[in-house]
Structure formats: structure tokens, C-alpha cells
Amino acid sequence: MDNHSEEQTVRYQKNIPVRKETDVFVAGGGPAGVAAAVAAARAGRRVFLVEQFPALGGAAVNMLVPGFMTFGDGVHFLADGIGREIRDRIRAAAPERFAKYCPDSIPAEILKNICDDLLQEAGAEFVFYTSVVDAAVSDGAIEYVVCAGKSGLFAVKASVYIDCTGDGELSFFAGAESEYGDETGRVMAATLCGVWSGMEDSAVSGPDRSRLEEAFRDGVFQNEDRHLPGMWRLLAQSAPGVPDGVAGSNAGHVYDVDPRDSESLTRGIVRGRRQLQEYRTYYRRYVSGYENAELIASAPYLGIREGRRVVCDYRLTLEDFLHRSVFPDEIGRYCYNIDIHSPTNDATGYEKFITEHTGYRLNAGESYGIPYRSLAVKGLKNLLVAGKCVCTDRYMQSSLRVMPGCYITGQAAGTAAAVLCGQQETDVHRADVREIQKRLLQLGAYLPNARREDT
Numbered sequence: 001m002d003n004h005s006e007e008q009t010v011r012y013q014k015n016i017p018v019r020k021e022t023d024v025f026v027a028g029g030g031p032a033g034v035a036a037a038v039a040a041a042r043a044g045r046r047v048f049l050v051e052q053f054p055a056l057g058g059a060a061v062n063m064l065v066p067g068f069m070t071f072g073d074g075v076h077f078l079a080d081g082i083g084r085e086i087r088d089r090i091r092a093a094a095p096e097r098f099a100k101y102c103p104d105s106i107p108a109e110i111l112k113n114i115c116d117d118l119l120q121e122a123g124a125e126f127v128f129y130t131s132v133v134d135a136a137v138s139d140g141a142i143e144y145v146v147c148a149g150k151s152g153l154f155a156v157k158a159s160v161y162i163d164c165t166g167d168g169e170l171s172f173f174a175g176a177e178s179e180y181g182d183e184t185g186r187v188m189a190a191t192l193c194g195v196w197s198g199m200e201d202s203a204v205s206g207p208d209r210s211r212l213e214e215a216f217r218d219g220v221f222q223n224e225d226r227h228l229p230g231m232w233r234l235l236a237q238s239a240p241g242v243p244d245g246v247a248g249s250n251a252g253h254v255y256d257v258d259p260r261d262s263e264s265l266t267r268g269i270v271r272g273r274r275q276l277q278e279y280r281t282y283y284r285r286y287v288s289g290y291e292n293a294e295l296i297a298s299a300p301y302l303g304i305r306e307g308r309r310v311v312c313d314y315r316l317t318l319e320d321f322l323h324r325s326v327f328p329d330e331i332g333r334y335c336y337n338i339d340i341h342s343p344t345n346d347a348t349g350y351e352k353f354i355t356e357h358t359g360y361r362l363n364a365g366e367s368y369g370i371p372y373r374s375l376a377v378k379g380l381k382n383l384l385v386a387g388k389c390v391c392t393d394r395y396m397q398s399s400l401r402v403m404p405g406c407y408i409t410g411q412a413a414g415t416a417a418a419v420l421c422g423q424q425e426t427d428v429h430r431a432d433v434r435e436i437q438k439r440l441l442q443l444g445a446y447l448p449n450a451r452r453e454d455t
């Protein structure tokens with residue numbers, strides 16, 4: 001879909017204002033973008049972040065992903081620094097019911113406020129309702145990015161740019177290479193998440209698929225999807241037996257969606273919304289405690305697990321997971337298991353998912369390193385990438401893509417950008433990694449393998 005070479009073209013030329021000159025430009029305000037912006041601003045750099053949605057928080061707020069995956073490996077707190085700060089602020093700000101019953105569920109409204117506060121306190125500027133739509137590159141460096149806001153197109157110039165779009169959009173606009181999908185060019189299935197009420201709280205304790213086969217036979221679903229019809233508790237009930245539980249669904253799959261293509265996304269979300277109504281029927285008819293379940297809202301954006309993987313100086317692979325790799329330029333460590341949802345809705349795909357999901361897991365206290373080189377975009381001197389689309393194979397993308405992992409790479413990219421802005425030359429491929437590690441340690445990052453003598 002990145003190749004539109006067959007299409008008829010028109011020439012479009014226009015002078016646009018340069019609305020901002022800054023040290024660090026951040027595209028996208030998800031976990032990676034928030035952490036990048038805060039880290040760079042705390043280091044004293046001028047930061048400008050643009051986000052297409054009217055909120056910071058990324059997939060947790062615009063795809064309604066209901067819960068955080070693990071922040072630690074069971075022994076160490078891996079997403080330390082800004083990740084820990086966000087988690088702690090949520091726990092402190094959330095009503096007692098959250099803290100008590102649903103520690104890693106995401107109160108999206110609270111998360112939005114926390115992200116606003118973090119950026120404002122750090123002095124990072126941000127603007128919503130604004131998309132990055134292009135980049136002008138000269139001599140291997142981004143000269144400016146083109147943004148589309150409510151009053152039209154404008155340019156932003158920065159010393160260092162960070163792609164935190166989750167989809168590698170800025171990298172694509174800048175002409176960076178990327179990888180996409182499996183050997184057949186397919187990516188993991190998408191999911192349209194939703195917020196539900198009316199369940200008995202005790203029933204929301206875990207995914208229930210015990211009567212899925214019966215529902216398939218009864219023709220409730222158009223797609224016989226055997227993955228988990230999962231619900232995460234968002235608010236616990238006020239009293240036993242009262243059906244006032246509020247939950248977020250991460251249920252079912254929408255297949256064959258290409259996240260690089262608006263038309264494909266449109267078809268996908270239309271299908272996803274129909275599918276959520278099928279789940280409503282399933283829950284109410286077949287699942288005990290869900291008889292009064294009601295879908296309150298579906299997410300405004302289809303939940304995309306996998307898109308472009310931007311090519312950088314180092315590609316993290318499954319081997320690194322299996323060897324618990326250590327790197328000299330490590331900027332963090334992470335541990336979540338391999339979690340590749342099948343791109344196809346068939347028994348083979350489903351079995352592969354289950355085998356890998358259960359087979360590729362690290363033990364408590366174990367983790368793999370993430371090198372700085374996986375963030376330095378190949379072929380561009382002033383572009384870093386963080387979050388879901390850093391340089392990995394599909395296995396590692398499926399582990400590192402979860403939110404705590406994105407806090408780790410975002411924090412590192414923001415810190416690296418800040419260090420680069422203080423150097424004579426802002427070439428991301430010649431960054432002073434020791435200095436980046438030193439600053440990361442000051443932010444609280446978990447870096448057990450970095451030399452500490454001069455920190």
C-alpha cells in the first residue's frame with residue numbers, strides 16, 4: 001500500500017508558513033511520544049509534539065486498549081523512569097476502586113489528564129487536531145515536516161525528529177525503509193475495543209469462551225474467531241450481586257486490515273462495530289453474569305497491533321529474546337512474551353498463536369536488552385523512532401509493542417534527542433551513547449548493564 005506508483009498524479013505547490021522552530025519534534029502522543037517529549041523537555045530542550053487526536057495517551061485513549069501489560073519482569077521494574085511515574089500517578093489519582101480492584105487497568109480519562117500535566121510541567125509544547133503529513137529531506141536529513149492543522153498546512157523545523165506515530169508514518173514520509181508483515185505480507189489481526197457496563201463484577205475476572213462453539217453453531221458470529229473474547233475490569237462493582245461492573249473489551253479480531261491505508265481501515269472499523277454487536281449478543285445470551293451487558297462505546301480508532309517496522313542500525317530479533325541479549329548501547333530492557341496474533345482466521349494460525357504465546361516466555365527476573373541502534377533510523381541523520389514501530393523482527397515487535405515497552409523506547413529517544421541537541425552535530429548515528437545512558441539513569445531508567453562509574 002506504500003507504493004502508489006500506478007495512480008494518476010497532479011502537481012501541487014504552495015508556500016506554507018513555518019509555524020515552529022524547535023529543538024525536538026515529536027510526531028504522535030502515545031506512550032512513546034509522551035515519554036519522548038517529557039524526557040527531552042526535562043533535559044532543557046524545546047519540544048513540540050503534534051497529535052492527530054484531541055488527547056495524549058495513544059492506543060489507551062483512542063483505541064480504548066483497557067490495560068497495561070507488565071511493567072516489570074517479576075523482580076525488576078523495567079519500565080522505570082517515566083513509565084513508573086505514569087503508573088504511580090494513575091494509582092494516586094484514580095478512585096479507590098481502581099487501586100483496589102484493577103491495578104493495571106487504564107482509567108483513560110485520568111491518563112489523559114496525567115499526560116497533559118506531564119508535558120505541561122516539563123515545558124513541552126503540544127498541539128492536537130494536527131497530523132504530520134509529509135517531510136522534506138535534503139542531504140539525508142529532514143529539513144522540515146509538513147503538518148495539517150485546522151487552519152491548513154504548516155511546516156515545523158527541528159534539530160532532531162522522533163517518529164512516535166506507532167505506524168512509522170513520519171519515517172515513511174521521510175523516505176525511510178520499513179518492513180511490513182509476515183512472509184505473505186500480512187500483519188496481526190486488528191481488534192475494535194469497547195467499554196461495557198451492566199456485568200456482574202465477579203464475571204469480569206477473565207475471558208470466558210466456554211460457550212463460543214455453541215454460539216458459532218447458533219450463527220451468532222459471522223466469523224468463527226476462537227481467540228479470547230476478553231474483558232478487563234475497569235471499575236469494580238459497588239456491592240456483591242449488583243450488575244454495575246464497568247469493563248473494557250479486547251475481544252475478537254478484524255482480519256486483513258492494512259493500517260497504512262485509510263480505505264482498509266474504514267472497512268475494518270465498519271466490520272469491527274458490527275462484530276461488537278455480535279459479542280453483545282454472545283455475552284448476554286451465553287455468559288453467566290453478562291445478561292445485562294451493554295456496549296457503551298466503541299473505540300474511535302481501530303486497534304492496530306502491527307504496522308511498519310522502521311529499519312534502523314540494529315534489528316532486534318527473536319534470538320535476542322532467547323539469549324536475553326545484553327548490548328553495549330543498551331537503553332532499556334524488557335520482557336513481555338512473544339504475542340503474535342494470527343493474521344488469518346484459521347486453525348493453523350490460531351494454533352501457532354497459542355504455541356508461540358505460551359512457548360516464548362521469559363522467567364521471572366529475565367529480560368532482553370534494547371540497543372540505542374534500534375531507534376536510529378537508517379539513512380536519515382536526524383530521525384529517531386520509538387514505540388510500536390522500532391526496528392525489530394515480528395517476534396520482537398509483538399513483545400516490545402506493549403505500552404510499558406513503548407515508555408522505555410520513548411524515554412530513550414527523547415533523552416537521545418536532547419543529548420544530540422547539545423552536540424555540535426546532531427547525527428543520530430554518531431550519538432554519544434554513554435551520555436545518553438548517563439542521562440537515562442538520572443531519569444530513573446533500568447539500565448543494569450550501563451557502566452556507572454561516571455554517572
Ligand SMILES: Cc1cc2nc3c(=O)[nH]c(=O)nc-3n(C[C@H](O)[C@H](O)[C@H](O)COP(=O)(O)OP(=O)(O)OC[C@H]3O[C@@H](n4cnc5c(N)ncnc54)[C@H](O)[C@@H]3O)c2cc1C
Nearest residue numbers: 028030031032052058059069131132166303304387388403
Ligand atoms: C487491540 C489491542 C490490544 C492491546 N493490548 C495491550 C495491552 O493489554 N497492554 C499493553 O500494554 N499494550 C497493549 N496493546 C499495545 C499498545 O497499546 C500499543 O502497541 C502502544 O500503545 C503503542 O504505543 P505507541 O506510542 O508506539 O503508539 P500509539 O499508542 O499508537 O500512539 C501513537 C499516536 O500517534 C498518533 N499519530 C499517528 N499518526 C500520526 C500522524 N501522522 N500525525 C500526528 N499524530 C499521529 C496517534 O493518534 C496516536 O495517538 C494493544 C494494542 C491493541 C491494538
